[in-house]
Amino acid sequence: QVHVVESGGGLVQPGGSLRLSCAASGSGIDFRLAIMGWFRQSPGKQRELVALISSGGRTLYSESLKGRFTISRDNAENTVYLQMNNLKPEDTAVYYCNVRSGVDYWGQGTQVTVSS
Numbered sequence: 001q002v003h004v005v006e007s008g009g010g011l012v013q014p015g016g017s018l019r020l021s022c023a024a025s026g027s028g029i030d031f032r033l034a035i036m037g038w039f040r041q042s043p044g045k046q047r048e049l050v051a052l053i054s055s056g057g058r059t060l061y062s063e064s065l066k067g068r069f070t071i072s073r074d075n076a077e078n079t080v081y082l083q084m085n086n087l088k089p090e091d092t093a094v095y096y097c098n099v100r101s102g103v104d105y106w107g108q109g110t111q112v113t114v115s116s
Helices: none
Strands: 002-007 010-012 018-026 035-041 048-053 059-061 069-074 079-084 093-100 104-106 110-114
Touching: 002 093, 002 104, 018 035, 018 093, 018 110, 035 069, 035 079, 048 069, 048 079, 048 093, 059 069
Parallel strands: 010 110
Antiparallel strands: 002 018, 018 079, 035 048, 035 093, 048 059, 069 079, 093 104, 093 110
């Protein structure tokens, strides 16, 4: 059983910043081999990729978000972070943490609302 728990969402004004955290735990998975990352879903839209990171630090970003969002990872704690800067109203969404190792594990999501 793998548990994935996000935190750090909230309400922020346009131009502000937020840092999301995601902690993964459990057995049956080698976290050293797992890809961890973030997806988001806005009302009426499909879930979309935000960023992924391997245990070796290789990253993949949505092209539209590159430069404003930064993903990082603490392998010792099986934790992945998403630093979001210069937030825009269109970044409003539920952000989901994903742990991928042959099987996809998802967190429950954390709401990010960008509004004045």
